[in-house]
Amino acid sequence: MNDVAPIPADEAPQPTLRARHALLKRLADVVSLPASRINAFERSVTGDLLVEMLRLADARDRKRVAARLAPLAELPNSLARMLLRDDPDIAQLLIEQCASLSDADLVSCARDASTEHRFMMASRRSLSEVVTEALMSFGEVAVIEAVLRNPTARLSQVAVEGVVSMTRKNPQLCSHLLKRPELRPSGAYVMFWWCAPDDRRTILQRFAVSREVMQEVVEDVFAMAAEEGWSDPVSRKALQFIERRQRNRAAIAKSPYGSLEHAVAVAAEGGLNREVASEIAYLAGIKPLTGAKILGDVGGEPLAILCKATGLTRTDLAGLWRSMKRPETTADGQPHPAWERVSVTFEMLAVDRAQTVLRYWNWSLSSALTPALLRAIRDGESDLLDDYSAPERAAMLALAENFGR
Known part of the structure; x- marks a missing residue:
């Protein structure tokens, strides 16, 4: 009798698995029954059994079950956890279609699954602040951009x-x-420093707010503070932000220049140097650090804001522009795009709104610079932002790149 060679395992005929397919379908049907037919415990036990079977099932079977369960109003937690962490094309069925997923389900998926899963989740309807914060915590630019594009997603201020x-x-x-409604002026003013020209224009149009209401409600407080000799630093700092006057009158008495216009004229004639730049800052009612940031800005729009806020004219703006050897025209005699953009910025802003932006910059870029903040900026300790106040965080973000040079 001849020996028959055994058939290799990988060539052996595969079972049809009809019973497995039927069982998976029936169990999925049971899980899908309405509450009038099955109670929560029965549904949960059936779900646990289905999970054990799906662990050994192939992707096609898992996808069929996911498609069957995605529309359910109630889904066993064990099934949801498993399928949300499955291959992206399987998890996508639940992520996009399953309305019964809780914030806890989504946050857990965001933390445990892949970037592709998080990217799909970012477009899900009606994401809560808890979920978007979890999605954005990984710092994945594509995921964050998808969340920002999602008009139904809600963002926390921490995430913003x-x-x-x-x-x-x-x-x-x-x-x-x-474009997000959650963005506040504080964040927009900080972001202004590295935004593109079109985005800068949007910031000024949307976030350069008036202080008129504040001025009306605290009008009598100025007299109270004056009677106290401006001895309280807390109220003094707040009132300096609110008041209508921008220029520093006290600085004029100490300055070698008779006025802010005089200092600007000297700069326009002889060029801008550190001494004149510092005097312009003092006369304008801002700190030299804020002035240096404004005068050193590549785009030039902050210069227009400085001039408008302090009551300087367009001629003064042109003088400052020339003092920094910035071009007003192109080689063919046309207005230079940068100068044209700065001129438009000057014309479009009201004085009060320009002052709000300028004072916020001065508040955040100078008054907030405590020794601890300076150390944090130098060390790049951006992960410690929560330990600082809003203006301190603004200073850290805006100045970090300068200290890194």
């Missing part, structure tokens, strides 16, 4: 501040963040 800090190295996020 995190994105503001990311825009410095990922400027493509700026335009998307500027």
